[in-house]
Amino acid sequence: MTAKLPLAAAAAAALLLGTAVQAQDKPQPTTAVLKNGAGETIGKVTLTAAPKGVLMRVEAKGLTPGWHGLHFHEKADCSKSDFTSAGGHTHGGGDRVHGLLNPKANETGDLPNLYADAHGIGMAEVFSSLTTLDKLKDADGSAVLIHAGPDDHTTQPIGGAGARVACAAVK
Structure with a gap:
């Protein structure tokens, strides 16, 4: 009977160690506050590193009902009320042009549209294989x-999506 006790203890320790290793391997999300042009918090963006890209969850309120363009932008700077301080879309280099439906290629900032319901609430979970969380969190960060x-996903340079109405700085 005493031989079984050390075996049981070893099995329990291995199980605990395995659980600890799995917890360490789980990607830690990055959360950014989503603000409107008046500087009010209207939601959040959560980004999680994935094996071949980045998984993003967007939760927003106070939007105009309907579809809205959603993009990754160059800098983690939402300081101007029109959000032009965030720069253009992240690009990825080469001859890439805007548009998920453009046959010439895709910018790394291209994402599907976000839908806001009749109450102005928009929620989405989007995966992008065009970039990574590490690239979005480079020296100057990025913005959602x-x-x-x-976004019509073809028209240059931003798919006809219009003014920038909300921004989340990703650092």
């Missing part, structure tokens, strides 16, 4: 921008 209108 929501535009006033939908």
Whole structure:
């Protein structure tokens, strides 16, 4: 009977160690506050590193009902009320142009549109294989921008999405 006790203790320790290793391997999300042009908090963006890209969850309120362009932008700077301080879309280099439906290629900032319901609430979970969380969190960070209108995914340079209405700085 005494031989079984050390065996049981070893099995329990291995189980605990395995659980601890799994917990360490789980990607830690980065959360950024989503603000409107008046500087009010209207939601959040949570980004999680994935094996071949980045998983993003957007939760927003106070939007105009309907579709809104959603993009990764170059800098983690939401200081101007029109959010032009965030720069253009993240690009990825080469001959890439805007638009998920553009046959020439995709910018790393291209994302599907976000839908806001009749109450102005928009929620989405989006995966992008065009970039990584590490690239978004480079020296000057990046931003997630929501535009006033939908992105048609072909028109240059921003798919006709219009003004920038919300911004989350990703650092």
